[in-house]
Amino acid sequence: MKQRFNSYSLKKWAQNAGAVCSQFIIPLTVFQAVRTIVFPSILDVFLLLIFIAILLSIYFEWI
Known part of the structure; x- marks a missing residue:
């Protein structure tokens, strides 16, 4: 069963890194x-494709 990801369960340094x-x-x-x-x-x-993928994942909150 897939477990839901909760961004509040991360450590403080991981939130700052994000x-x-x-x-x-x-x-x-x-x-x-x-x-x-x-x-x-x-x-x-x-590199441009990787940066665009990271940018889209942050924008749409996929990670």
Whole structure:
């Protein structure tokens, strides 16, 4: 049986780490998008996709 995830059951440092991540992911995503446009490589595209996935998961509260 799948157990529901409760964000209040996390330790205080884990909640702080999530808050810090959510503050830094937007500038990192914008920087990576500009870098991908200027110097396209497969690594830059993969990093951009990972950052977008993290950004969407934080926005829609999937994690």
